[in-house]
Amino acid sequence: MDTQILAAVVEADLGAARAQMALSLGWHIIVACLGVGMPAITLIAEWRGHRTGSPEYQRLAWRWAKAMGVLFAVGAVSGTILSFEMGLLWPGLMGIYGEVIGLPFAMEGIAFFIEAIFLGIYLYTWDRLPPVPHMLSGVPVVVAGVASAFFVVTANAWMQQPVGFDVSNDRIVAVDPWAAMFNPATPPQTVHMILAAFMVAGFLMASVYAVALLRGRNDRYHRLGFLIPFTVAAVITPIQIGVGDWAAHFVAENQPAKLAAMEGVFDTGRGVPLHLGGVVVDDEMRYSLNIPNGLSLLAHWDPNAEITGLEEFPEEDRPPVNVVHWSFQLMVGIGFALLGLAVWQAVAWWRFRTLPRSPWFLRAAALSGVASVLALESGWVVTEVGRQPWIVYGVLRTSEAVNPAPGLVYGFVVVSVVYVVLTVATVYVMRRLARDGPESVAPQERDVTDHRAT
Amino acid sequence: MPLPEITLAVLWLGLTAYVLFGGADFGGGAWDLLAGGAERGSRQRALVEHSIGPVWEANHVWLIFVIVLAWTGLPSVFAAVASTLYIPLTLVALGIIARGAAFAFRKASTELWQKRLFGATFAFSSVVTPFFLGAVAGAIASGRVPPGIAEGDLFTSWINPTSLISGALAVGTAAYLAAVYLIRDAQRFGAADLAEAFRRRAAATGAIVGVLSAAGLLVLRADAPRLFAELTSGAALPFLLLSVAFGIISLLLLVWGRFYLTVRATAALAVVGLLWGWGVAQYPWLLPGVSLEDAAATGTVLAASLAALAVGALLLLPSLWLLYAISQRADEQSGNGGSTGAST
Numbered sequence A: 001m002d003t004q005i006l007a008a009v010v011e012a013d014l015g016a017a018r019a020q021m022a023l024s025l026g027w028h029i030i031v032a033c034l035g036v037g038m039p040a041i042t043l044i045a046e047w048r049g050h051r052t053g054s055p056e057y058q059r060l061a062w063r064w065a066k067a068m069g070v071l072f073a074v075g076a077v078s079g080t081i082l083s084f085e086m087g088l089l090w091p092g093l094m095g096i097y098g099e100v101i102g103l104p105f106a107m108e109g110i111a112f113f114i115e116a117i118f119l120g121i122y123l124y125t126w127d128r129l130p131p132v133p134h135m136l137s138g139v140p141v142v143v144a145g146v147a148s149a150f151f152v153v154t155a156n157a158w159m160q161q162p163v164g165f166d167v168s169n170d171r172i173v174a175v176d177p178w179a180a181m182f183n184p185a186t187p188p189q190t191v192h193m194i195l196a197a198f199m200v201a202g203f204l205m206a207s208v209y210a211v212a213l214l215r216g217r218n219d220r221y222h223r224l225g226f227l228i229p230f231t232v233a234a235v236i237t238p239i240q241i242g243v244g245d246w247a248a249h250f251v252a253e254n255q256p257a258k259l260a261a262m263e264g265v266f267d268t269g270r271g272v273p274l275h276l277g278g279v280v281v282d283d284e285m286r287y288s289l290n291i292p293n294g295l296s297l298l299a300h301w302d303p304n305a306e307i308t309g310l311e312e313f314p315e316e317d318r319p320p321v322n323v324v325h326w327s328f329q330l331m332v333g334i335g336f337a338l339l340g341l342a343v344w345q346a347v348a349w350w351r352f353r354t355l356p357r358s359p360w361f362l363r364a365a366a367l368s369g370v371a372s373v374l375a376l377e378s379g380w381v382v383t384e385v386g387r388q389p390w391i392v393y394g395v396l397r398t399s400e401a402v403n404p405a406p407g408l409v410y411g412f413v414v415v416s417v418v419y420v421v422l423t424v425a426t427v428y429v430m431r432r433l434a435r436d437g438p439e440s441v442a443p444q445e446r447d448v449t450d451h452r453a454t
Numbered sequence B: 001m002p003l004p005e006i007t008l009a010v011l012w013l014g015l016t017a018y019v020l021f022g023g024a025d026f027g028g029g030a031w032d033l034l035a036g037g038a039e040r041g042s043r044q045r046a047l048v049e050h051s052i053g054p055v056w057e058a059n060h061v062w063l064i065f066v067i068v069l070a071w072t073g074l075p076s077v078f079a080a081v082a083s084t085l086y087i088p089l090t091l092v093a094l095g096i097i098a099r100g101a102a103f104a105f106r107k108a109s110t111e112l113w114q115k116r117l118f119g120a121t122f123a124f125s126s127v128v129t130p131f132f133l134g135a136v137a138g139a140i141a142s143g144r145v146p147p148g149i150a151e152g153d154l155f156t157s158w159i160n161p162t163s164l165i166s167g168a169l170a171v172g173t174a175a176y177l178a179a180v181y182l183i184r185d186a187q188r189f190g191a192a193d194l195a196e197a198f199r200r201r202a203a204a205t206g207a208i209v210g211v212l213s214a215a216g217l218l219v220l221r222a223d224a225p226r227l228f229a230e231l232t233s234g235a236a237l238p239f240l241l242l243s244v245a246f247g248i249i250s251l252l253l254l255v256w257g258r259f260y261l262t263v264r265a266t267a268a269l270a271v272v273g274l275l276w277g278w279g280v281a282q283y284p285w286l287l288p289g290v291s292l293e294d295a296a297a298t299g300t301v302l303a304a305s306l307a308a309l310a311v312g313a314l315l316l317l318p319s320l321w322l323l324y325a326i327s328q329r330a331d332e333q334s335g336n337g338g339s340t341g342a343s344t
């Protein structure tokens, strides 16, 4: 009896640790996407403003730079929590494999530094430098942001495809850190993630202006504020779908249990259909719409290819199926919906040189930001939950990596409360920033002057 | 020097930078807390905000640098420390979130009640966070973190005499450094009265930190005799003496009331002496029974990471110089007109 209670407590702590990791990562990733995508979009606006001399571009660039200042701070602190949590929650992972994934994180640290430094310079020299040097000071921010996304995702890719090390007696005896960093999962995952960051940033920013346009503020400022980020995101969407297909092929080759979970396939076979929708009950996919031979075709470019079903894996080696299946459906569905939106705009632009007239376009565009975030989160759920029960695929189980200290549940509760408060405050402050009337002073200058005067 | 030693030295350099720069940013928050009511404290708060605004994020990255280098270079030690001390470290993490976010939000908000709310969060977490960081340092210094995962006591490992005194010392040091740095910033800001106020505060906190350090030594004697012996007789002694000497010089300069740029250096050196004294005294033992050699990662990892950091440093140093130069020059410019700005 006692051991049963104990086991339940340990189980609860493991659940709490996972939930806490998922919450902190899922939160950070949204801000991180803005941190990767926004500087580039802002620079585009600033550059257009410089070329055309039109004040709307300049005001937009300034407004976005100001928001970036706040978001970067939030991104930095939420990222710091993550690096703590790697140790606090998963000492069994870090104590052994910390050195294997250390190299990309060390490089990521440098990238963060560069990003923080040049963002500081970019914001503080807003009207102290001539336009061209000022824009140049923003370029390292863009490069470092993309680089940090690349580095951190290589670490995650290693957890999917662990290579580049030798273990004996629970101790690492040899490491090839470059091989670990450039593991087979790295190319598709990093490209897919970086494109996702630009999509999320673009659609989220565009959503804000779509709402304003819907409310009748149909002036040049708001139209441009919509068009620049929307165009960036729209151009990337079709490429992202292609890269997603690459990622799926990769999973099919290298993580058969994950692919089977994504598609809810239990029986190994040839010519396996693609399941749309449906739920898994008692190890069987029900109520799904089946496209004959679809999965074999998509995963291996061969309608007769063999797909390994979950039956091949012992019960304790299977990831949860419904979560992974539905997350995958959601990501793909949203990807195609966003593609539709992008095509709609492209056609209208090509034929009339304007936005589509229909208010439904703006309504859909107003939702595109939230939708792209949902795609992003569900993509990560596919990747991370689909990897279960392994924290390092095939090498280390999540349950062996978790901190065995009691009380993780309380930590999770406290951290959740903090994140709720942080979310409310961030949304509130961003809304304030969006609502303030257009201004003409440099972002940081004004804060300081204001503060002095109060 | 062999790779593990170089790695440890680089890690300690990062820690030093974090204490000197990041620590001062925390201290700025402490002075924000003590600045008084919204009316009376507003100029002081403006000064603090102005001084740390452009640099705190860059300063903050030093902490991430230390954490990442710890798990890369000393994975098992990192895991032992993080798992045993997960309660104070979680509190540190929450403090960092509250502080950074509130600081950014306060800047972006316009209404008084919001500024108050975010300001109070920023200031309060600025005091609490270094305390827990200090307590963690005390836990390691007094040998209360055994090797292995979550092997230490979850509470007494960080609630003990050494941890309490080092926590207090961390808060005091942060406030001291901040006050010292702020004197010069206030001068440049054209606010002579604030400079004078921070001079007095710097002298007072300096004295308090001195007393705390002495008390800390006594506590160590009872609580961590080995570390105490190393500090007072071994290779660490020169560092300790250096720290004491620079501490006294700083106090004299402060009381005398001049050379504020020099005080910045001497005050920093006093803190550096303490930090490196601890490091040298503890070396080569990281945890009880675990030496650097036992814990260090494999050579290829250390070599690759150090090489990456060296290349990174080539990019970073000029960038950092540019950031500090630009923010100081901007001050100089606004400082001329600032005498009116600062006294409104």
Ligand code: HDD
Pocket: A160, A185, A188, A189, A190, A192, A193, A196, A199, A200, A240, A241, A243, A244, A245, A247, A248, A249, A251, A258, A331, A332, A333, A334, A335, A336, A372, A373, A375, A376, A377, A378, A379, A380, A381, A382, A383, A384, A386
């Ligand atoms: C805007 C976001 C977005 C959109 C529209 C898509 N994805 Fe995605 N997807 C991600 C954002 C994302 C992600 C969040 O960025 C993930 C998680 C891990 C990763 O590398 O990328 C991801 C992971 C991910 C994986 C798992 C990779 C792994 O486990 O290693 C697959 C198979 C796909 N995606 C496939 C697709 C397909 C076929 C899409 C076509 C519509 C698609 N994604 C659209």
Ligand code: HEM
Pocket: A018, A019, A021, A022, A025, A026, A027, A029, A090, A093, A152, A153, A154, A155, A156, A157, A377, A380, A381, A384, A385, A388, A390, A391, A398
């Ligand atoms: C380099 C990047 C990442 C690393 C190193 C990483 C690491 C981890 C670790 C250590 C865990 C806990 C073990 C587990 O339950 O699998 C985990 C779980 C998880 N991560 Fe990641 N992660 C990364 C990126 C992300 C991102 C960006 C997300 C965004 C949403 C994410 C979503 C999740 C989720 C949902 C879980 C929980 C899995 C479960 O409940 O079973 N991960 N990740």
Ligand code: HEM
Pocket: A025, A028, A029, A031, A032, A033, A034, A035, A036, A071, A072, A073, A074, A075, A076, A077, A078, A079, A080, A081, A082, A083, A086, A112, A113, A115, A116, A145, A148, A149, A150, A152, A153, A193, B057, B060, B061, B064
């Ligand atoms: C795929 C997932 C991730 C991406 C794309 C990503 C990207 C970023 C970016 C762009 C920033 C800069 C801050 C900003 O612009 O808002 C950032 C900050 C940070 N991230 Fe992440 N991150 C990811 C996951 C993680 C994980 C798993 C960790 C730690 C284990 C982490 C640790 C950090 C840290 C420490 C910072 C703060 C750096 C600073 O102070 O500037 N991130 N991240």
